[in-house]
Amino acid sequence: MGKSLNGKELGKNISQRKDGRYQARFTNRFGNRQTIYANTLNEIRAKLREEQYNDEKEINVVTKDITLDEWYEVWINTCKKGCRASTKESYATHYRRIKADLGWRKLTSLNLIIMQDAINKLCSDNARKNSKKILVDMLEKAIDSNLLIKNYAKQIITVLTKEEKKERRVLTISEAEQFLKQAEGTYYYNLYVVALETGMRIGELMGLTWKDVDLKAKQPTINVRHTLCYFRKDGKYIFEMHDTKTNNGKRMIPLTEKAIKALKRQKIQKQEIVFKGKVAPDEYKDLVFITKNNKPTQQFVVQECISLIVDKIRKENEDFEPFSPHVFRHTFATRALERGVQIKSLSKLLGHGTVELTYNTYCHVTEDTLVEEMKKMESKCV
DSSP: OEEOTTSOEEETTEEEOTTSOEEEEEEOTTSOEEEEEESSHHHHHHHHHHHHHHHHTTOOOSOSSOBHHHHHHHIIIIITTTSOHHHHHHHHHHHHHHHHHHTTSBGGGOOHHHHHHHHHTSSOHHHHHHHHHHHHHHHHHHHHTTSOSOOGGGGOOOOSSOOOOOOOOOOOHHHHHHHHHHHTTSTTHHHHHHHHHHOOOHHHHHTOBGGGEEOSSSSOEEEEOEEEEEEEETTEEEEEEEEOSSGGGOEEEEOOHHHHHHHHHHHHHHHHHHHTTOOOOGGGTTBSSBOTTSOBOOHHHHHHHHHHHHHHHHTTOTTOOOOOTHHHHHHHHHHHHHTTOOHHHHHHHHTOSOHHHHHHHHOOOOHHHHHHHHHGGGSOOO
């Protein structure tokens, strides 16, 4: 029990200094002795309760004289403790871009000019935008922890090159037919068909298991419940099965006849791989889409296979532009709207939380559609 200058008991960990100020000490979760000062007894008690609460909830830091690198470690391991490992790796990627210029600096020395200069050096507006997001959140948590009084990162300008925003690539009906015709017989042909017929994300297709597929029901369906992530963890790349990012991502998708046939072909294709003695890791034995060695596949591999097919097409049609696996999802959404699927139903099929997200992200107009719409102008007025 500490005492005041006149010998009065002040309570555990609290004492009064010779200059009349009060101080409180406790050992924080890092094993360090932390000291707090105040001018009055009530103030020191309040500060002590707050610091001990922060320590218990793991939102305090080792010292207030901390560098941005040190604060990043606290931020990622404490404030972002509940995030997926793949999400943390994404944060790490955005932070590494500014680490060399800012990481060694003390948190309290960061001002707008210093941070803006570091952001200006990045290669694109998109990279600047993502690194700014990390800085803003880190400094916001620093304010909440009483390390800073203002978040200057919010004023960082990220649009410097005014890059022209490209229209999202969507396959026209003829392009989709051309691609599938060229892809027929290739290893991932069935995956391409299912992607175009369901609008599933590539990670959801990679994580799809046979127990999620019901081909025997009167209306065959897929239950989207997982996504397979491939990311760097502790210096090496690993696969990790995650739940869908949001509850809306968990959804049931009725299958078209094309998708049903593709999945039946895929079942036979996988059985042939198993018969060849290719053994799958225990946790991934039930995957629908796999490599030729019965291992989980990844987006990079699928992208490479798509590129090979596109290269063959471009030998005869130079106007056929390259595309990523995600274009299948946008193409599905565009076809659905062209064929009259209600936007609310489409939003549900895509796993979106709001109709607005579906409208703003996936409502595209292809040249084919424009031609058909303009034909309506030819109709004679009565």
